[in-house]
Amino acid sequence: MNHAAQPRELPHAILVVGDGQVGILTAIALRQALPTTTVTVIPSPADHAAFADRIGTAMPFTNRLHDRLGISEMDLVQRAGASHRLVTRYRGWASETHEGISGYGSGNPALGNAFTGHFEAVRSPGRAAEARILTPAAALAATGRFCPPDGDPNSPLATIDYALRWNVEAYRNLLIAKAMQLGIQYAPKLPADVQYSARGDIAAVILDDHAGAIAADLFIDCSGPMRWLMSRMAGATLDSWRENLPCDRVLIAAPGEPVLALEDRMTLTPHGWLNEIGGRDGVQRIFAFPASLGSADAEAHLIGAGASAAIAAAIHPGALVRPFVGNVVALGDAAASFEPIGGTNLDLAHRQLSLLLELLPGRNVEPREREEYNRRAELMASSLRDWLTSHYAALGMPGTPFTARVSQLTYSPSFNLLIDMHRRHGRMPFFEEAPVLPSEWSAMLLALGISSSPSAHALAQSAERNRSLTQQAENAARAAVDAAPPYGEWLESVLPQPGV
Amino acid sequence: MxxxxxxxxxxxxxxxxxxxxxxxxxxxxxxxxxxxxxxxxxxxxxxxxxxxxxxxxxxxxxxxxxxxxxxxxxxxxxxYKLGIDFRDFGKIGDSYIHPFGSFGEELAGISFHHYWLAAQQRGDAGPISDYSMGVAAAVANRFRPPANDHTLGSAYGYAYQxxxxxxxxxxxxxxxxxxxxxxxxxxxxxxxxxxxxxxxxxxxxxxxxxxxxxxxxxxxxxxxxxxxxxxxxxxxxSHWLPCDRAVAMPCAAASEIIEPYTRAIAMPAGWRWRIPLQHRVGNGYVYASSFIDDEKAADAIVAAVEGTSLADPRILKFRxxxxxxxxxxxxxxxxxxxxxxxxxxxxxxxxxxxxxxxxxxxxxxxxxxxxxxxxxxxxxxxxxxxxIRDFLILHYHATTRDDSPFWDHVRTMQVPDSLAGKIELWKRTGRIAKYSEGLFYDASWIAVFLGQNILPNGIDPRVSVPDPGGMARALSSLKHAIDMEVATMPDHRAYLHSRSERLAPQL
Known part of the structure; x- marks a missing residue:
């Protein structure tokens, strides 16, 4: 035993810049991991494009992170207006009348890719919208029935995965209460400047109003795309996604009327897309579009959908090449800024946070460890970029201004690979650190109307086996519907004060 | 269709x-x-x-x-095969099993080996192999197919010899x-x-x-x-993996015991395998012809095998x-x-x-x-x-052996950058570069690093947070649970013989 394997020195202090839902959850996670470390949160200047802070939804990964941090889903339902999204309905992407549905999870592993391939194979070309086979999640969303799986592996609901949406303010208040219990410090002063150490790391952040300075070993930038800390670090460079993604303007409407639905909608319009996220306290409507198309149509669409008083945000799509520089880590929109599709901004923030927890530095940052963090974070960002690009791979509405803009996009080599493999072989290549499972990704492509032809292996399956798989899938969908109560009834049964 | x-x-x-x-x-x-x-x-x-x-x-x-x-x-x-027993690789006299399976369980998001390394420094832990179902079953010569649940009885995999x-x-x-x-x-x-x-x-x-x-x-x-x-x-x-020949020689089993694992034993100019089959044992010396000639290699395998040889040594060439x-x-x-x-x-x-x-x-x-x-x-x-190449090179490079020109060469050679980075990350932080595609994941790398005495200088800072007494008790109860589980497993030979349809006729 030639070396002494000693635990590295714990960080004494960590400062989180940004007090939105990302910053506070980050502080909670760090404090729980490092109970002897002083964790302080300060606000950052308001940034309209900090979507991970402003939009109250994420992806299924967040549920796992919440579990791990002791944030119970039931608390979110009871105190933060949370509801469940089982599927997203895409409308108008492949044609004016197109509709497609995709959900989460690997589905029934026994059905696998052979089934996906078959699903496509049995669809006759002219009837693409008439999907005969429903997944359990789609069947539940269509019938409005659901309750979260109770952990019984034999339940027909056991394989269903879902995302939550919530009321941002109530969720943030719930996090603040937890942060206070954990002894996290809060300094309600904006940052004014930084002090550097001799080697160019940040030593302290100087607060506004002569409120002093906060020194720390590690600094977390949760300030959104303004990158309050990162913009002060030499070596933080941006990989622009302007050539890969079409939208750089986003309108977020004031919350609308309450909507209790198990599905959200993504609608393509001639000028951009409209995401409608259901919510018990009010529907969230988001419209994204290219600046070159002007905001008049975007506003008209939101008003047409019943929304008012939109917040306008400009984005510069792109990701930091290295989101961990010196002793500063950028999370969420500070690390990558992009059009907010389906809760992915917050999902990315949470996956990065989870990566940081996995590779948590000691008081001194080890360069190799930082490199490993950056390697994996870069994979996260590039596969997310490809996932976002997927939405634009086959728009079926020729002649619209948006389609014209989309036609100018360039695709990354990895994106070209995946779309080609999907189309010709019904196959989804594996991407390390991808935002979704391969099965979720191919389901989404199919829902967007990007068809695939079955693999040679799928074609070799017997008609009998295919019939049996179809039957299994239909049975699974039916069993799920039979096992679940109407969603509203379930909600009433768990809410402390039954709803109106 | x-x-x-x-x-x-x-x-x-x-x-x-x-x-x-x-x-x-x-x-x-x-x-x-x-x-x-x-x-x-x-x-x-x-x-x-x-x-x-x-x-x-x-x-x-x-x-x-x-x-x-x-x-x-x-x-x-x-x-059945539960893993490979590597002998004399890190240094002469060492032995460790690389199992199909992992060591211990992750706790609070931190890999088991970080806690184990800290406990070992305090004298509170046995060898890492104490905390692996696959290793424990292998050294006990026991086998049963893993359970299909999340219990300890499911915490290993198997292959065939x-x-x-x-x-x-x-x-x-x-x-x-x-x-x-x-x-x-x-x-x-x-x-x-x-x-x-x-x-x-x-x-x-x-x-x-x-x-x-x-x-x-x-x-x-x-x-x-x-x-x-x-x-x-x-x-x-071949500059990284200089072995370019093997001399193979099967022999009769010298004992009743059929080990549910393969052995890889380092030799002066390579290594030799020992693979127990139903009625015989496969042996062979994989060597670098630039460090030993064919005749000496054949002599070495003849000298090394335990049972009666069943064929003359046969030489294979590769690169x-x-x-x-x-x-x-x-x-x-x-x-x-x-x-x-x-x-x-x-x-x-x-x-x-x-x-x-x-x-x-x-x-x-x-x-x-x-x-x-x-x-x-x-x-x-x-x-x-x-x-796979990087993982194999690690077995040769992670050594202190200086008893032969072959080991001097592999110990001092320049390894691929991709491997050098992984070794440095491990040495500085005890972490394994994570990949989800390919063949060998973190548990395999940990088995070889620790088995060949490459210990990290620094490990996850959070392992100093929990109470050392509690950690020692948790380690000891994990070892106890593994020992109890292994004790319920049948002997490998007995399990193999329990169903005649998988047995070849006696030769």
Whole structure:
């Protein structure tokens, strides 16, 4: 035993810049991991494009992170207006009348890719919208029935995965209460400047109003795309996604009327897309579009959908090449800024946070460890970029201004690979650190109307086996519907004060 | 489902070794009526067939072909395998088992080995092997298939140790029953289309002309189609993996005990394997011919084996490396025709299986091969080879042995950058670079690093947070639980013999 394997020195202090839902959850996670470390949160200047802070939804990964941090889903339902999204309905992407549905999870592993391939194979070309086979999640969303799986592996609901949406303010208040219990410090002063150490790391952040300075070993930038800390670090460079993604303007409407639905909608319009996220306290409507198309149509669409008083945000799509520089880590929109599709901004923030927890530095940052963090974070960002690009791979509405803009996009080599493999072989290549499972990704492509032809292996399956798989899938969908109560009834049964 | 009456794609497999029959079977069974599969082999050409130890992946391969496990075990004289016991690698006298499975369990998001390293410094922990089901069962010579739940009884995997010279023929019988056509003959000429450069025809010594659409080259090291006919360049790795020969010699089992694991024992100019099958033990010395001559190597294996030898030492020659591309024109290399990595981690059959799986995934349905399919196949195959290569090099490089020129060389050689980075990350932080694709994941790297005495200087800072007393108790109760679980497992030999249908007749 030639070396002494000693635990590295714990960080004494960590400062989180940004007090939105990302910053506070980050502080909670760090404090729980490092109970002897002083964790302080300060606000950052308001940034309209900090979507991970402003939009109250994420992806299924967040549920796992919440579990791990002791944030119970039931608390979110009871105190933060949370509801469940089982599927997203895409409308108008492949044609004016197109509709497609995709959900989460690997589905029934026994059905696998052979089934996906078959699903496509049995669809006759002219009837693409008439999907005969429903997944359990789609069947539940269509019938409005659901309750979260109770952990019984034999339940027909056991394989269903879902995302939550919530009321941002109530969720943030719930996090603040937890942060206070954990002894996290809060300094309600904006940052004014930084002090550097001799080697160019940040030593302290100087607060506004002569409120002093906060020194720390590690600094977390949760300030959104303004990158309050990162913009002060030499070596933080941006990989622009302007050539890969079409939208750089986003309108977020004031919350609308309450909507209790198990599905959200993504609608393509001639000028951009409209995401409608259901919510018990009010529907969230988001419209994204290219600046070159002007905001008049975007506003008209939101008003047409019943929304008012939109917040306008400009984005510069792109990701930091290295989101961990010196002793500063950028999370969420500070690390990558992009059009907010389906809760992915917050999902990315949470996956990065989870990566940081996995590779948590000691008081001194080890360069190799930082490199490993950056390697994996870069994979996260590039596969997310490809996932976002997927939405634009086959728009079926020729002649619209948006389609014209989309036609100018360039695709990354990895994106070209995946779309080609999907189309010709019904196959989804594996991407390390991808935002979704391969099965979720191919389901989404199919829902967007990007068809695939079955693999040679799928074609070799017997008609009998295919019939049996179809039957299994239909049975699974039916069993799920039979096992679940109407969603509203379930909600009433768990809410402390039954709803109106 | 039929392919709409279109003419089946004619797949020609050249070579009737393990890779050839695996490829022919896989393609024929998985692709059904879309293909017609012909395998060309010659009884005059021997097969290498020394890969006697396998990885758990082989189970899913034989299962997906619809092969019955007992049947397969009986015909190949197979035993169960829980891992590999590496001896004398880090230094002479060392021994550690690289199991199919992990060590301990993650706690609060931190890998077990961080807590173990801290506890060990305090004298609160036994060897890391105390905390692995796979290792504990192996050293106890016990076996039972893992449970299909989340209990300790599920925390290991298994593979087979079998007679590879029987595996090929077994697959041959199975393949022929699935409609693969076998043609006896030696290829004397390979004809190509002058325009496309695709291989069109194999001319055999008996005058037969074999035409095909797609050619799978399983001709072994000669790489007759991939290397010779379409000119795929060779990338040599012998500077990192200098072993280029093996001398194999089976012997009778010297004891009643059948170990459920393979042994790899470091030797002055390489290492030797010891693989217990149902009625005999496979042995062989893998060595670098630049450090020892054939005769001395043969003497060394003769001196080392425990039982009566069943054959004269047989010498095999190879070289480490791979073709820069394994899918060129209409030729796909599978097995040795595509590349070779020495059997230190039993990867040979896996590498063939992996290539067959990717070929099936990317199979050109209409017979027209797209460049994108070749590129994707080559990307995947390269990734698999490169990651295994780094892992193998680690076994040689992570040593303090200075007792022979061979070990001096591998200890001091410059390793690939990709490996150097992984070693440095481990040494500085105790962390493993994470990949989810490829073959060997964190548990395997941890087994070799710790087993070969590469300890990190620094480990996760959070392991100093929990109370050391509680940690010591948790470690001791985990060891106790593993010991109790292993005590309920039958002896490997007894389990094997409990069902006669998986036993080969006594020879």
């Amino acid at each position: 039929s392919n709409g009456g279109a003419k089946p794609i004619h797949v020609i497999v050249l070579g009737g070794g393990t890779a050839g029959w695996m490829a022919a079977t896989g393609v024929a069974v998985m692709l059904g009526e879309q293909v017609r599969v012909t395998l060309v082999e010659s009884e005059d050409i021997g097969i290498v067939g020394v890969g006697e130890a396998t990885l758990p992946h082989l189970r899913s391969f034989v299962e997906s072909l619809g092969i019955n496990e007992s049947d397969f075990m009986r015909e190949t004289h197979a035993t 079998f007679d590879a010279t029987l595996f090929g023929p077994y697959m041959r019988t199975f393949a022929i029953s699935k409609g693969v056509e076998r043609i006896e003959g030696k290829v004397i000429e390979v004809q190509k289309d002058t325009e496309t450069g695709n291989v069109t025809t194999l001319l055999l010594d008996n005058g037969q002309c074999i035409n095909g659409d797609l050619f799978v080259d399983c001709s072994g090291f000669r790489s007759m189609l991939l290397g010779e006919a379409v000119g795929a360049e060779w990338e040599d790795w 480490a490396g791979r073709r820069k591309n394994s899918f060129v024109k209409n030729v796909i290399g599978v097995g040795l025709a595509s590349g070779f990595l020495e059997p230190l981690e039993s990867t040979s059959i896996y590498l063939a299986q992996m290539a067959i799986t990717y070929l099936i995934e990317l199979f050109p349905k209409d017979g027209k091969i797209e460049n994108a399919d070749r590129a994707e196949f080559n990307r995947l195959v390269d990734m698999e080879y490169d990651r």
